[in-house]
Amino acid sequence: MQAPTGKKASKGTVSIEDFQGRLRLRWRFEGKRYALSIGLPDSKVNRKVAQQKATVIELDMASGNFDATLKKYKPHIQSTSQLTVVTLFEKFMDSKAKALLPTSLDKYRATLGYLKSLFPNQLASTIDVKDAEKFLEWINNRGVSPIVCRERLILIRAAWQWGIKQQYLDTNPWIDMVSRVRVPPKQRPKPFSSEEIKAIIDAFRTDQYYSYYADYVEFLFRTGCRTAEAIGLRWKHLNDDCSSVWIGESLTRGVRKSTKTNRERTITLTPKLQQILLARRPANPDPEGLVFTSSKGGAIDDHNFRNRAWVSILQQLGLNYRKPYNTRHTFISHALDKGMNPVEVAQLTGHDVQTLYENYAGVVNSRPRLPEL
Known part of the structure; x- marks a missing residue:
């Protein structure tokens, strides 16, 4: 296969090059540059096809019959x-x-x-x-x-x-x-209040059926991480004393991937979260083992958790239903309302700063306030 030379084609000639595994023609004519994909992989046979097309273009330029729209030279679409x-x-x-x-x-x-x-x-x-x-x-x-x-x-x-x-x-x-399609603006779900957060965590800790989810729920509320990030957290992602956590992966119904934005971040945890994680860490944890698991030791199924545990606890407390993902919205809303710098909040949650401003401008502490008349 002939590799691209990187040299410019002489005036009136068409060069053939390999571009991302496909053959492409490049040339200049009347002060303009042109490029045309042949749509074929680079091979000896296909280069002959490309050369035939290049010859046609060169003859048209020389004879004054060049088609500047390139429609005449585009390959016939197959299938x-x-x-x-x-x-x-x-x-x-x-x-x-x-x-x-x-x-x-x-x-x-x-x-x-x-x-x-x-x-x-x-x-x-x-x-x-x-x-x-x-x-x-x-x-x-x-x-x-x-x-x-x-x-x-x-x-x-x-x-x-x-x-x-x-x-x-x-x-x-x-x-x-x-x-x-005009999508009307939609009001964000109401964040949980500080009292509601405490009530939910306490209810999980004392529930005879769902207490094993308590640490997971508290981690969500107090870090603002995405549910799939918490579900996919492994022991190797925590440092030795559980004072900080690296978040760069997510786990959704058996599929492990990078975070939603494909960005990693390291969070310094509060002493309370540090103690929670130290208390649940095995003596010799498997680095690949999950930090938060279901009652049977496997990965938490977000649907099962929501439909059974989450709904049950909210009903017990008489709280209006909001998705488990609202824990993230709650964390961000409280952090901004307490005057925390939005850039720092974005660093903690893995948001793009502009996205955070667009979605949470209404809860930033410096928002305009109506005067008392």
Whole structure:
């Protein structure tokens, strides 16, 4: 295989190079630079194909027949005539499956179900803007919430973009559909008060069925970490005296990945949390062992915990239901309301600072206050 030389093509000539494993043509004409992907992997045979295309372009430039739109030179898209909407999205799902959490993959499956309902046998190449508008009208008539509708359209748009990159398609009729869905602002769930936090932790500690979750719940409330981060915490992530913890992984229904933002952070724990962790640590802990486990010693199942333990405790206390993830919202709200620097809060919770400001501006202590009249 010929490696790219890195040299510029002479005026009127077209060079062939390997770009990310695929052959690409590059040239200059009338003061402009052009690049055209051949869509083929780098090999001796494919370089001959690329050379034939390059020769055509060179002859057109010399004869005054050059097509500046490049449509004349683009490779013919393969398999488009037989690729249905459903098959395209299934291929897109397969390409993403290994990198997705089960919860995210569920959204892809739901989107696929919608496409099967409206476009069961339609070819992907025949979908146009009118079809996309028809889908938007159809999904709205089904009573799907705006936020879910928007999520589905984002995935479909991404599938078509992927199809174009894979040389299956040449246009994306879904580009403008997402902007047509207006998602109304939604009030955040009310954070738990300090009294409610204490009541919940105490209730877990004294409950005959769910007391083994007490340390896990207190850790969530007092660190603000994501539930999957706490579930995936291993003993090797704590230092020897349990005074600090490294958070860089998450565990969701058996799938271990990096954190949601793919960032790691180290948190210095409070003396209270340090004592809780020291008390539960085995004499010779397995570095790979989980810090918080279910009653049977396995990983905590977030659905099981929420539907049984969490709901039960809130009902006992007569508290309005809020998801376990609200422990994170509660931590951030209390930290900001006490005047803690938002940048420091973001460092503790693994947020992007701008995202934290956007989502929690209403609880920052320096927010504008109405005057007494």
